[in-house]
Amino acid sequence: MSHPESEILALMAMGESVASPEERAHIEDCPGCREELSRLRHAVDVGRATIDVGELDTPAPIVWTRIADELQLSDEVRTDAAAAASATTEAPARPEPGPAPVADTATRRSRRGGGRRPVFRAQWILAAAVVLVLGVGAGTWAVVRQLAPTPVAQAALDAFPDHPGASGTAVVDRDSDGADTVTVTLNAPNDPNGYREVWLITADATALVSLGVLDGDEGTFTIPSGVDLNRYVLVDISDEPVDGDPTHSGDSIVRGQLSFG
Template identity: 40%
Template sequence: MQHCTPEQLALAALREPLPADDADHLAGCEPCRTEVASLQRAVDAVAVPQLAAPGAPVAPPPGVWAGIAAATGVSATPRTEVARQAPPAPEAPRQAEVLPFRSRRRPVLLVAAAVLTGAVVGAGAVAVVQGQDGGEAVTAVALDPLADNEASGRAQVIEQSDGSRVVEVDLDAPQLDDGYYEIWLIDRDVVGMVPLGVVRPGSQTFELPAGLDLGEFPLVDVSVEPLDGDPTHSGVSVARGELDA
């Protein structure tokens, strides 16, 4: 069976539409869906406003323009000020080779897939699921605040008609200025952990890994994670509840 290519998995993780044949394969292939789900955790983390916000423009080092001129054979004078504008048009642009669209796009997609995969290797993350169909609630739990934290909420496990399971989370928590919330399933010894993804105040739905035993991971935990790129639990939990599995 021919699986989806790395660039197709990267596109799916970015929630871009796939060709019909690829979309049909992805819908019925558990390994490919698992790979897309792990890639989407990085996508959702980057979607946190504090991570996605553009920074102030920065002037490139002086050697950048010399390198461009040496590589392209085109001379150009950069603007002295930093501005979100295109550089001046070259005086004598040379004729460029036109490549097929897919050939030009492929390296970018492979890099994107590599970056996304590198960001979540070992994390076992599963991404946010949009627009889940109705199903049957099998268990639910209140998320009580820990220590003096203000976060609280509710989580319930829903079994879909196809046998898959999702966790619907309603989180009531203050917005964070220098971090983000993440939701986990944790064992009673608070050692084994399964990350489900970035969670924001409000309602969201997360897909559970196929075959996961909720009896082994009954604790639903909400943590505050710093913007440091580390996929492991920060150790700072703000709300928690135990599922009756």
Template identity: 40%
Template sequence: MQHCTPEQLALAALREPLPADDAAHLAGCEQCRAEVASLQRAVDAVAVPKLAAPGPPVAPPPGVWDAIAAVTGVSATPRVDAVPAPVSVVEEPQDAEVLPFTSRRRRVLLVAAAVVTGAVVGAGAIAVVQNQEDGEPVTAVALAPLAENDASGRAEVIEQADGSRVVEVDLDAPELDDGYYEIWLIDRDVVGMVPLGVVRPGTQTVELPAGLDLEQFPLVDVSVEPLDGDPTHSGVSVARGELDA
């Protein structure tokens, strides 16, 4: 079996469309989906305000320069004035509008490179919101609170003009101090799970993986995830509903 390449997995983690054959493979391959989920967690994490807080630049430890010298054979030390001084950062108000980058392809290449190579995304990163074209509603579901949780909302599947599908999520839930919400599609046995991405209280849109069968994964689930880097479901679900696919 020919699995998706690292570049394709990175693009899938960014919720970019893949060629039909690769999208079909991803939809049926648990190994590739797990890789995408792991990469997607890193991409989505930068959209969490707590992780995107701006901070001053930090000088690299001395071991970095020693390692460079060992590999390149060039002995050099950075100038003292080469380390940027901390700058003042004006924090944007929480309700400020987040605009998309001018070049969508440039964003894809930059973030895909960071994901594939394991680069660390610097402080001050912002969430990128793509403009969604008008589409045709396919199905919708009310998200009912589970146990004694206060979370609730609504999820609507929309098919866009190009045939891709998105889920518009309206989440009514309290803000979290030490974690974040994530939306999933789950099968009726609550065994197979497909992560769709990080969501916040309010209305937002997430993309559905191409070729995903909603009849196989009809449960829309909202979970609370800790900031531990684990891409699997935490087991703490706060709201859920079943799509009428």
């Protein structure tokens, strides 16, 4: 089945039994859904922990409007949320606690019959807080995904004869501004003679660009904006002597060709 709606996960995080048996089974088997539910529960715990901290800033009305738009809430729910937010803003200072009055049976019945709407309001506000903290709405998640770097190419890096047993990987990520980075990993059993350097090389090996020194077994490097990855398709990691010569030593440890898509 498909992933449960974000609103279902938000209500589950607040302790509501709203998920069907199929949805609960999916969540138990889906790492992504379990992680999202865990984060929502953490947000709920944080929100509840701040209830007694004192005076909190009241969000502007536009905040509730945007949340309602994000969750595609009905007009009735929007009205309830706006009324609850207004009541929170306009509520008088809380008096000092005194002896608790004893309610008669009729009063208790009245409270039970009319108590559902205030509880719902409180739950909606808490759900809104979860949305604000973690961006539960599908549109917000879409924005986050758009801002996150996207893998556009990858390569398996194979060992050269002088470095048996070596291997590596390369993954090119592109951010929302179109800037590219490449993350390389290297597994080389032999210590380098000097230092290891990462290169981009054209398919015919007539041009190359140094991206920098690999410190350790993994590193992320910015690809210069003028480098065309349609030409510089080879990722190379070399063993460089400390001799002050900026050119490639000719001693490649691993190399591989980028595959796009």
